[in-house]
Amino acid sequence: MSASAEPAHYLTGGWSLRGWLLTLDHKRIAWLYAISITGFFFLGGIAALLIRLELLTPAGDLLSSEAYNRLFSLHGIVMVWFFLIPSIPATLGNFLLPMMVGARDMAFPRLNLLSWYIYTLGGLFTMVAVIAGGVDTGWTFYTPYSTLFANSAVLAAATGVFVVGFSSILTGINFIVTTHTMRVPGQTWLRLPLFVWANYATALIMVLATPVLSITLLLIALERTLGIGIFDPALGGDPLLFQHLFWFYSHPAVYIMILPAMGVISEIIACFSRNPVFGYTGMVLSIMAIALFGFLVWGHHMFVSGQSLYAGILFSLFSFLVAVPSAIKTLNWTATMFRGRIVYTAPMIYALSFLGLFVIGGLTGVFLASLAVDVHLHDTYFVTAHFHYIMVGGAVTAYLGGLHFWWPKLTGRLYPALWSKVAALALFIGFNLTFYPQFLLGYGGMPRRYHEYPEAFELLHVMSTLGTGVLAIGYLMPLVYLAWSLRYGERAPANPWHAKGLEWLAPSPPPVDNFVTTPTVTEAPYAYR
Amino acid sequence: MTEASAVNDPGIAFRTIPTAVSDYAGEVDKLYYALLGLSGLLIVILVALVVIFGWRYREDRSGERLPLLGKRTGHYVEIGFAVLLALLFLGIFAWGSQLYLALYGESRADMTINVVGKQWMWKIQHPDGTREINTLHVPAGETIRLRIISQDVIHSFSLPGLRLKRDAVPGQYTSAVFTPEKVGEYRLFCAEYCGTSHSRMRGKLVVLSSADYQAWLTRNGQGPGPVAAGRQLFESYGCSGCHQGKASVRAPGLDGVYGRTVPLADGRTVKADEAYLRDSIMLPQKHVVAGYAPIMPSFSGQIGEGEILQIVAYLKSLEPGEWQTDNSTGARP
Numbered sequence: 001m002s003a004s005a006e007p008a009h010y011l012t013g014g015w016s017l018r019g020w021l022l023t024l025d026h027k028r029i030a031w032l033y034a035i036s037i038t039g040f041f042f043l044g045g046i047a048a049l050l051i052r053l054e055l056l057t058p059a060g061d062l063l064s065s066e067a068y069n070r071l072f073s074l075h076g077i078v079m080v081w082f083f084l085i086p087s088i089p090a091t092l093g094n095f096l097l098p099m100m101v102g103a104r105d106m107a108f109p110r111l112n113l114l115s116w117y118i119y120t121l122g123g124l125f126t127m128v129a130v131i132a133g134g135v136d137t138g139w140t141f142y143t144p145y146s147t148l149f150a151n152s153a154v155l156a157a158a159t160g161v162f163v164v165g166f167s168s169i170l171t172g173i174n175f176i177v178t179t180h181t182m183r184v185p186g187q188t189w190l191r192l193p194l195f196v197w198a199n200y201a202t203a204l205i206m207v208l209a210t211p212v213l214s215i216t217l218l219l220i221a222l223e224r225t226l227g228i229g230i231f232d233p234a235l236g237g238d239p240l241l242f243q244h245l246f247w248f249y250s251h252p253a254v255y256i257m258i259l260p261a262m263g264v265i266s267e268i269i270a271c272f273s274r275n276p277v278f279g280y281t282g283m284v285l286s287i288m289a290i291a292l293f294g295f296l297v298w299g300h301h302m303f304v305s306g307q308s309l310y311a312g313i314l315f316s317l318f319s320f321l322v323a324v325p326s327a328i329k330t331l332n333w334t335a336t337m338f339r340g341r342i343v344y345t346a347p348m349i350y351a352l353s354f355l356g357l358f359v360i361g362g363l364t365g366v367f368l369a370s371l372a373v374d375v376h377l378h379d380t381y382f383v384t385a386h387f388h389y390i391m392v393g394g395a396v397t398a399y400l401g402g403l404h405f406w407w408p409k410l411t412g413r414l415y416p417a418l419w420s421k422v423a424a425l426a427l428f429i430g431f432n433l434t435f436y437p438q439f440l441l442g443y444g445g446m447p448r449r450y451h452e453y454p455e456a457f458e459l460l461h462v463m464s465t466l467g468t469g470v471l472a473i474g475y476l477m478p479l480v481y482l483a484w485s486l487r488y489g490e491r492a493p494a495n496p497w498h499a500k501g502l503e504w505l506a507p508s509p510p511p512v513d514n515f516v517t518t519p520t521v522t523e524a525p526y527a528y529r
Numbered sequence: 530m531t532e533a534s535a536v537n538d539p540g541i542a543f544r545t546i547p548t549a550v551s552d553y554a555g556e557v558d559k560l561y562y563a564l565l566g567l568s569g570l571l572i573v574i575l576v577a578l579v580v581i582f583g584w585r586y587r588e589d590r591s592g593e594r595l596p597l598l599g600k601r602t603g604h605y606v607e608i609g610f611a612v613l614l615a616l617l618f619l620g621i622f623a624w625g626s627q628l629y630l631a632l633y634g635e636s637r638a639d640m641t642i643n644v645v646g647k648q649w650m651w652k653i654q655h656p657d658g659t660r661e662i663n664t665l666h667v668p669a670g671e672t673i674r675l676r677i678i679s680q681d682v683i684h685s686f687s688l689p690g691l692r693l694k695r696d697a698v699p700g701q702y703t704s705a706v707f708t709p710e711k712v713g714e715y716r717l718f719c720a721e722y723c724g725t726s727h728s729r730m731r732g733k734l735v736v737l738s739s740a741d742y743q744a745w746l747t748r749n750g751q752g753p754g755p756v757a758a759g760r761q762l763f764e765s766y767g768c769s770g771c772h773q774g775k776a777s778v779r780a781p782g783l784d785g786v787y788g789r790t791v792p793l794a795d796g797r798t799v800k801a802d803e804a805y806l807r808d809s810i811m812l813p814q815k816h817v818v819a820g821y822a823p824i825m826p827s828f829s830g831q832i833g834e835g836e837i838l839q840i841v842a843y844l845k846s847l848e849p850g851e852w853q854t855d856n857s858t859g860a861r862p
Contacts, residue, residue, distance in 0.1 A: 065725050138722050144699060145682040149648070149724060233700025234829050236812050239683060240698065273586070275597065282607045304685060305696045306703040309634050313626045320618040324611055331610050334575060335603075337582040339595050344587070352579065359575055363568035366618070370564065370625030372557050375632060376692040379685060379720040440545050443561070445689030447720045450728035454716070456543035529594070 009412065009509045024109035025512060029116055030095035030410075036120045037083050037091065038479075043127070044078035047071045049472065052434075052465040060452035068451040069136040076139030077130060081161055082123045084395055085253060088260035089206075090119070090171060092402045093199045095410060097175060099503035100196050102184030102521070104513045107177040111170050119167035126160025129153050138449065140250075143231035143242040147224055155224055162217040165210045168256075172206030175199055184502070186521035190284070193501055193525050194277060197284050198263025201291040205252045205259075209295070213249035216242065240305055247298035255294040257391055258358075259287060261398030262329060265351050268405050269333050271499040272348040273340030276526035278332045286325030293322040303374045312371060319369035326362050330355065345497070346420035350401030353428040357393025361386060364439065379449075382442025385435045393431050400427070400478060407482065408492030412509040415485040419477065427474030433467025500527055537663060539714035539733040550690035550711045550736060553632065557692040560624055567617065632693065635706040638674035642667070643755075645834045646677070646684035646697035646719065649726040652835055658754040659746050660835075663732030665717060668742035672708045676803075680834040682723050688734050690715035697721075700811070702803055709736040759843025762836050766828065773852055780825065781818045785849025792819040806841045 010027045020028060050071050054062045063071070094112065098105055106112045129135065133153020137146040146154050179192070179200045192200075219230050220242075229235025231242045270277045277283055299307060299315030333355060342348070364386040368374045377383060404424075408414055437460040446457045453461070495504040502519050503510075541548075549555040598606070642665070643654040653661050665688075667673055677686055679697035687694040688707075695705045719730035737745060753761070763769055771780035781791075786801050794817040799805055808815050810832065813825035 060728070065728065069722075069725065069727070136724070142683060142722075145722075145724060149682055233698075234811070236815060239700070278598075279603050279607050282604075303629075304694050305683075306698045306701055309630060312629065316626060316629075317622055320622045321615070323618065324615050327614050328607055328611055330575065331607065334578050334582070335598075335606070337579065337586060339597060340582070340586045341594065342583055342587050352583075355579065356576070359572060363571060366568065366621070367561070367564050370560060370621055372625045372628030372632065372692070373561055373564065374625075375629065375694050376557055376689065378694055379687070379722075443547075444543055444545055445547055445687070445716055445718070447687060447718045447728075449722040452728050454538040454731075456541065459543070529597075 008511065009507065010512045011412075011509055022113075024105070024113055026098050026106045026109065026112060027095050027410075027510065027514075029109075029112050030091050032116050033086060033090040033094060033119070036116070036123065037087055040078050040082040040123060041475075044075050044083060045472070045475065047075035047078070049468060051075060052468040054451065055453075055461045056465050058453050058455045058458050058461075063451070065451040066134070066136065069138075069449070070130075070134050072449060073136050073138050074130050077126065077135075077157070077161070079391075080139050080253070081164055082119075082126070084257040084391055085168060086119060086171075087257075087395065087399050088264060088402060089175070089199055089202055089256075090116075092264065092399070092406060093175065093195075093202075093260060094171075096406065096503055097196060097199055098178060098182065099506060099510065099514055100193050100501060101179065101182055101187060102502045102515065102519050103178060103182040104515070106174045107182060108174050112174055115167040115170035115174070118170070119164055122160050122163035122167065126157050126164065129156035129160055133157065140246065141220070141242075142246075143220070143239045144233065147220055147232060152224075155221060158217045158220055162214050165214050165217075168206045168210045172203035172210075175203035176207065179203075184518060184520055190281070191521055191523075191525055193263075194266035194280070194283055194287070195260075195263035197287050198259045198266075201287045202256050202259045205256050205291055205294065209249045209252040209256075212245060213253075216245040216249070219245075240302070240307060243302050243305060244298070244307075247301045248295075251298040251301065252291075252294045254387075254390070255290055257395045259290065261354070261395045262287070264398045264402035264405070265333060265354050267499075267501070268347045268351040268401055269336050270526045270528060271405070271497055272343045272345060272351070273337045274343075274528045275336050275338070275340040276524070276528055278335035278338070279328075280524070280526070282328055283332055286328045289325040290322060293318060293325070297322055300369060300374070303371055304378045316369055316371050316374075320366070323362060323366055323369070330359055330362070344421075345404075346415075346417065346424050347401045347405035347497075349421055349424040350397055350404060350427075353424060353431075354394060354397045354401060356428070357389050357397060357431065361389030361394055364389065377442055379447055380442035381438040381446045381448060384448050385438035385442060388435045388438075393435070397427065397431075400424075403478070403482070405497070406503070407485070408496045409503060409506075409508050409510070411486060411489075412492050413485045413489030414492045414496065415481050415489055419481045423474055423477035423481075426470055426477065430467055430470030430472070430474045434464050434471050435467070437461075437463045437467075500525065536729050537732050539716060541714065541716070547689050548711065548713070548715070549692075550688075550709050550713070550715055550734075551692075551707050552710060553628070553707060554690065554692040556628055560621070560628065563624075564621065567621075632707070633695070633703075633705055636674070636704075637672070638706055639671040641674045641676055643835070643838045644675050644677045644686055644697065645680055645838070646686065646723075646730075647680040647834075648682065648724050649719070649730040651684075651686065651717070651719070651730065651732065654755065654835060654838065655746065656755070657746055657750055658758060659750045661749070663717070663730075664735060665733075666735045666737060666742060666745055667709050668739045669709050669712050669736050670739060672706060674704055674706045676838070677703045677705070678834050678838075683721050684719045684723050684730070685721035687718040687720035688715065689718070690734060694720055700807075702807070709734075712736050712738055712741075755839045755842040756846045757843075759839035759841070759846075762832075762840050763843055766832065766840075768840070771825070779821070781821060782852055783844055784847040784851040784853070787845045787847070789849075791816070793817060794819050794821070794823075803841055803845075806844055807837055810837055810840065 135153050135157045223230045229237040231237045296318045300319045303312050441460045492508045494507050640656050645652040677697045679699045684697040691707045695703050715734040717732045717734045772783050789801050792798050811829045817823045
């Protein structure tokens, strides 16, 4: 409270369990989230590793088909709902969004803590249901397999996902209200950092789309318990209705995963090019366009499903259109480097990796938007490769880039520069080795979710599995040296990268109330020159 | 099917572009090459720009920094790029859509083959009643329509050599049309995850010359054709008891029903197509014909999708008024 020169930062005092589990500080809650999602990430990663090991040989020899099917279901459920969706918003967003608008905390700190509890307890409950109950429906829970033919643990797992959905909604509400009401004087909407814009758009999607998933899961529960025919054709229901409702949420959810990543990349590239983001207004418009158009393309998951052909054509058209704003963003990131002063730090290497992987992911999405090509590629490894390029090559790479960029602010420590660059390169190489062969497998006809496969596909599967080893190194290295830096890392100054943005005005690590004096904003963001 | 059952894969090598079995497959490949060309070009431009900028503007280069592009120039670059890309995308969109309609929207065909998916096998019925499992024999040069349905969960009938895939959905017929040209053996998969042995629900597509196909049918042909089989089922399930002859005061007569517009008890009308006939057997309360009481029992769970396809084939073969001149309750002459 007093204006002492060195206010206590948010990590000092209170290493008690109570000081963490009952904290209302958005920065500590961000750490709670970070611990939860890291746990889930490595759980999902182990499942992925076992899947790839099984696919080393064409015969189903390492795992039984039941075990294989359960593992890819676990992998999908964990990675989508318990890692990717909360990843950037709940950790970096939670920590940085209030700081970037110059606020002392979120608008609703108690809601913020509640959403972590809902997320973590719901996630753990789901894990118990999935592992103990042997859920083997895939993360998509398609009916009627999930309602009639799979075992009853599906209902418990769906309940867990339903509960976790509320954590998304609460986080979304918090972000929206914080962005609207807590900006410091002078920070107009067009002076907001793109990271804030991206998280704001994400929050809108969370609040608007997640209830549809909740409703869908409730309908499944009603059908299973009361026998009301909604999705089951034997009761007069329609199994395609489930797919419509599921993708009405789950396609926008893809943008929940990638928009915050785009925000992170904008911050990093501007900082290490020492240039303002090229076409700031265009970036804001494309963020909002992606969030809006993202709601109109769900049917492109159903081109071969038996939905109306003309609906398919319309969804194809919208899918092409949603690619345009993403392309503009890519153009602008590249143009931001023009006449810059480029510094190759680890975050910048992650950002450039993101650029390459995201473009491959995005362009292969255009293949899949083309109806006749999608018919051939649908449910093959081409699709698997495509969305891993976006979700892992894009979102996870950006998450790691962001973590490296703001690590000094988060912890007050620096990490070893060389090791971090090696890790970033290992990720890029390992990722491409793992997933590039899957594009070739896909056009060659190899279907997804196959426990065993014809021998002709073996070579590319072996390459993909070998790549997984390199990729695993790329993920494990940061875990080691970042943990190491917490104790042994060099102390970080307030602004080690000479970056712009209000969060860099605060000391590292920030005081409990973030700023010693409330900052004001007098210029556009990214005033690097 | 048990775990131990053998899977019958065709002995063909991996090709990044699988052998195109139909002209349509070749057309899809052309679109694929166009997409590869376009995205390859965009990636090359992007990588070149990143490398050039990354080298030219790296931190340790000395010298004055040149000014950035003006705001207006920047807008022109952005808008020009967006418009150019959107136009290219619209072209590809139209191209892909046209092929899509040719694959799924076409209804003219020389013959229709029924495909029923169930955990975990594909059951196939040829027009003359010949049946096979997990292998599809087709004659080269003829246009073939697949009528696909599932008996349990969603499956997907995938023939990569034809660039064809169509979901098998319970309760709904889907279709796809193709004309195989190249004799040989190709892959057949279930592409939609359907449970434990999903990855064993695969087999092969065998394209034969027309003569070989006829010879194959003769060798393997067994049992009656679908119309005759459907007539037997129509009697053995007791359908004829209510729907045929004098009994048809309790239930509508079905001669010539296919293609007719049927008035319903709730005032709606519905066109009697294959889906309507199937629904009337499985979910009789869904469409109750005007003037009749809703007394028909559901056959859901008692009758297989393959049998329904045969009954539907029989009903489709009936001419309007065919039963009026036939006073017997039994078979047609």
